[in-house]
Amino acid sequence: MAGEIWSIGELRDGELKRPSLEALTKARALADATGRKAALVLVGQDLEATGKEAAAYGADLLYLVEHGELAAYRTEPHAKALGDLASERKPEAVLLPATSQGKDLAPRLAARLRTGLATDCTDVETDASGTLTFTRPIYAGKALEKVRIPDARPQMATLRPKVFPVGSPDASRQPEVVRVTPEVAAGAVGTTVRETVQTSAGRIELTEADFIVSGGRGLKDAENFALLEELADTLGAAVGASRAAVDSGWRDHQDQVGQTGKTVTPSLYIACGISGAIQHLAGMSSAKCIVAINKDPEAPIFKVADYGIVGDLFEVVPALKSALLEAKS
């Protein structure tokens, strides 16, 4: 019986996050292409309802690995439970979302299973037999490599969030539910979670933010940064500032991006009213995508921006916020 294509779901506050659905959708597609079954694997406690709802996105099988000790994610017990299950069921491939949890779990699981792992993949292709080719960025995206796992099984991969599409759920899907109750020795686990602290309602830390909205001299005043904060809220972004804004006292030095401030590597950097002097670029030029909003078409920032909007930021920024809210709904 051909090995299954598994996608490991990640639960947060009892909900299956979107990246898990992306992985499941991909598992479904690979299963279809190779005549195999796609499975959704969940580890935790009281998983049935959530599992069945998520399975609608393409699972033929639903593995529910349940135990009190597994309710909250911890690396070792989760890796052990999944490892044991995989050793037993011998899937062809195991996909995980490349979230912080997935990135933490996958390498440990791969080591346990003595198999190969391709991390942070942006594409997965398959041949008829099920040998997968993973595409992943290397050197911070300056190059791409295609990787295969020729012999070791299961073929493991983590998928970069927001890259793979989520299919439409099929409510009529009835997955085969497999319940697993692993043995988990309580004292044997080395890590205990004491607490989880949500990042303050204030702001996400600049150097770790994936999205940043940044303001410069064009903002003209401290109050006007409220516009950027609103845009940032819509995106779940951090707010940065150029040296000009910090020097003028509009923002704290903690928020400064640039040569003498912080170096940031977000996926998206929206520079508003920032001319793009070299000292600023030094701090954000490795952003994956740069959007510039400036009323001066000659501003150097447009040379490095992927998308440039020549216009008055006081018009553009609120409009952009509305457009984003529109797109969300």
Next chain:
Amino acid sequence: MDLVKETIGAFPTYLILYLSFAAAILLFARAARGKVRLVRRGQPEDRTDHTGRRVTGLFGYVLFQRRLPKYKIAGLMHMLIFWGFLVFALGYAFIVFTGGELQERFAGIGGGAIADVYSTFQELFGVLVVLSVVVAAFRRHVLKVRRLEINRDADLVLLLIFLIMTSHFLTQGLALNLGAGYGWTPVSRALAGLLAGFSDARGLHVGVWWIHLFLIFGFLAYLPASKHLHIFFGPFNVYFRSLRPAGEVPLIDIETAERFGAERIEDFTWKSLFDLLSCAECGRCQDHCPAYDTDKPLSPKRLLIDLKHQLFESAEGDDAGEHAPLAGGAIEEDVIWSCTTCRACQEQCPILIEHVEKIIELRRYLSLMEGRFPNEAKLAFKNLETNYNPWTIGWAERAGWAEGLDLETLGEGGETDVLLWVGCAGAFDDRNKKVVRALVGLARGAGVEMAHLGTDERCCGDPARRLGNEYLYQMLAQENVETLRGRTFNRIVTTCPHCLNTLAAEYPQLGGGFEVVHATSFLDELLREGRIRPTERVQAIVGFHDSCYLGRYNGLYEPPRRVLRSIPGITLREPKRNRRSSFCCGAGGGRMWLEESIGTRINHRRIQQVAETGPEIVASGCPYCLTMFEDGIKETERSDQLRALDVIELLAQSVKPS
């Protein structure tokens, strides 16, 4: 009648005289020797070369008080007091060594002419000195001139000089009443008139004369404890001055040196410590310091005084060893990092104290021994190490500025006439790329054969060296020297004065003796040869700013001005502080790469100064200055009134493309 001789002639009087003189001399010598001993704890340094030049300097700087005239009243005052001192010192020496007055000894010669002349000089200078001292006290206490502190030492010195002079006039007045006196002495005569009534004129004369003498001896004994010691140490300081190029910082032999930089006071060289003892605390250095002017904690004068105190303290408790490092202890770190190495302090100092080198040595200690410096510098250093430029830009992109220019890249073994040294700003900063490109255009038009090093060029190392990271500097410099030696060229032309300075003045330390010329000097030459013709009118009033490393460091004040004057339509309007007293843009000393968070902005201050005379354009010949001015104009909201341009760009505007 030699009243003096009479006064001291008899035993035991002359014994008292000589004993007290000996005592004064001994006290002076002991104290002075103690100070010199402190100085000798410093590191060795050879300042005995070029004796001829050193002696000649004494005439200019000491005898003719070369640096004083520009200070007008204060300068005149000091010159008068100094020359007055020389005049009187001659007379006192005579008394001490011959036991009689100079006038009396030469009374018979030339019909008493020498005696008359000398007495007249004494009278004249006596008056001038008294006036000067009164003016000095007035300036210090009433006008409260900023650089003059009010302290006991200063007041005591002025008082002593005043008393010595007035007691001199009193003795002269009394002597006249006793029938002695030469030359034209109106003041003494007037005093004589006032004192005519005294019965025991002779006794009074003797009394006042002894007071006068003891005042002098007392002053002599007091000298070592006073900043007035500068009269003794100053000339030596001038003699031992640095004859190296202004921009040359001493080389550290990294392989063999055990200590880097100045941790303790003894880590400075003996000459550096000698500076501290020579300082008269005049405060002119502080007056011209851009950091002090913008409320940074750095005062060059204060630094010298604080280091001097450390020197004295180190004498007590001697090898007690556990002295905390100077940097971060007795000398605040902010003081050390605030300096832009602009050299305005050194340019002003009348006795040629070397302030900047002390800052560099303290920075070397922090950078090399502790790895402790402003955070922004860390990134700049890392970038210099890995990508040979202070910005976080890959070294492979260094030649991007030349895109489309078809400028020859000189490989190993290559030959050319002029090697263009681009510098990091020219290579990576968009604004400055324009300046280098303009230069290439002008050179081409003049038919100059020119090539550049492409991606083989690395940062000259100036930021690293000025921030104290000598190790990183040497790594960069050694590579550059090797690269340059692998090519053949007649000379190097660069748009950046910092590169100019480092390549010309400092690379010879590491085996690189190249001829290096600043772009404005180069263009000046081409203009004079008629190879560049500025024909298009550029109507503008231009304030030319003398960049520190072009002007003060390398004496290049006129070539850029000549270039500007060659452009039809340009009117030069000098900022008040120009040439030697130009005011820094704030980016030197590696500060381009640091945050300026204390006080007000140096570049804002300079823009204000330049704007005062109402030019439309502020022109300079330095990429740092250009950057600082662009920022400064924007930040002080003068974008409508003022533009910042490089001299090269202005010339290029005037030259028709060929």
Next chain:
Amino acid sequence: MNIVVCVKHVPDTEAAIKPLPDGSGVATEGLNYVLNPYDEFAVEEAVKIKEAGGDTQVTVITVGPDGATKSLRTAIAMGADEAVHLNDPVFLETDAQGTAVILAAAIQTLPFDLILCGKQAVDDDCAQVGPALAELLGIPSVSVVTQLELEGDGKKATVHRELEGATEVLECTLPAVLTTQKGLNEPRYPALPMIMKAKRKEIRTLDASALGLSPDAFAPRTETVEVSSPPPRQGGRILEGDVAEVVREAVRLLKEEAKLL
């Protein structure tokens, strides 16, 4: 306390990266190599623990080619005591999981109470070695650590770990593997006397046979089939026109082209 820090010698992040013409890998000619930036946090943390007192020894270890000694010396200049260089041409042909096997074999011969490594190497960006190493050694692991506090007796640690939009605080028994994230500390700039000393430090070098490892043990399980350049940045698309239209277009591009939303 014995701390082992795993480091990697990687090309500088500003280096111009180009694939080889045959797509078999990245052109390494002319690249400048440095100590992996994430590993700097690991080294710094180890040295800080050492400086906090107690009898602590920091050993830095790497799997890398001859040139990797440069990064080991950087770590020593920062304050590491000993360095181990796992140098064998065969080592360079394996993948992340194989590297973990090699490291595990070497580390097992050393005393260790804590193992630190950077969360990922900035060349391959795999982020696997840390947790895989822990699994092979049978000890706990916590990845992406932003704060670390040792309990007094050195048997436990309280760590902060970065999640999406939150920070998790965990207690971890030692020995354990912790992978370090930016923000954990400020890596020091080595003082020159330390740099000079590091130049002269002797580095222990071990190859496969010295570790008693047969090539099968660490054979790569993944193979690189092709290395290519990403599609060129559509760079500099200027959007002009009516504000409402422009922003809608921008949103569309961010969603569909940049795939960020």
